[in-house]
Amino acid sequence: MDKIKKRFHWKGKVVSEKVYNLRLKQQKLGQKLKRRRVFNPYEFGKQMFCKLCENLLSILVVTHEEEVALGSILHISCQKCNFSNKITTDKQHYTPSFGFTQLNKFLAAMNLSTMSWDIFKSTQKEITPVIEKMTYASCSKATEEEKTLTISNPEELRKLL
Numbered sequence: 001m002d003k004i005k006k007r008f009h010w011k012g013k014v015v016s017e018k019v020y021n022l023r024l025k026q027q028k029l030g031q032k033l034k035r036r037r038v039f040n041p042y043e044f045g046k047q048m049f050c051k052l053c054e055n056l057l058s059i060l061v062v063t064h065e066e067e068v069a070l071g072s073i074l075h076i077s078c079q080k081c082n083f084s085n086k087i088t089t090d091k092q093h094y095t096p097s098f099g100f101t102q103l104n105k106f107l108a109a110m111n112l113s114t115m116s117w118d119i120f121k122s123t124q125k126e127i128t129p130v131i132e133k134m135t136y137a138s139c140s141k142a143t144e145e146e147k148t149l150t151i152s153n154p155e156e157l158r159k160l161l
């Protein structure tokens with residue numbers, strides 16, 4: 001067996017294997033957290049208390065992120081009791097889904113052949129990312145329109161405030 005210990009480097013410094021793996025994990029998590037997602041600050045803020053000890057949670061202690069449609073479920077460790085809290089970035093996640101039963105009832109009513117579960121699931125997998133992209137595009141367009149209207153109507157805005 002080769003007894004020479006492998007050396008690990010992080011940003012030009014020699015680090016232990018444990019530190020190297022931790023930095024790698026943090027980097028991957030950091031890259032993942034850069035993904036755009038639906039974020040509702042009010043709903044998010046309401047959940048920022050530990051479910052076990054009610055301690056205020058910190059967004060800097062995200063240990064894991066589950067991607068759920070356009071939003072996310074963030075796993076945030078409590079700094080007081082270490083409980084892993086699951087915090088959603090939005091009140092509800094919009095999963096573009098069509099009910100299998102509903103679709104088949106509709107197809108039957110239209111006198112069309114119904115769809116098997118496997119085909120339904122594979123089609124849904126193909127369509128979902130497209131619908132999500134369209135939703136993003138639509139949301140971005142609406143935001144731009146709102147921005148333009150706000151800039152072009154400062155008088156109207158002043159009246160409202």
Ligand SMILES: [Zn+2]
Nearest residue numbers: 050053078081
């Ligand atoms: Zn806690």
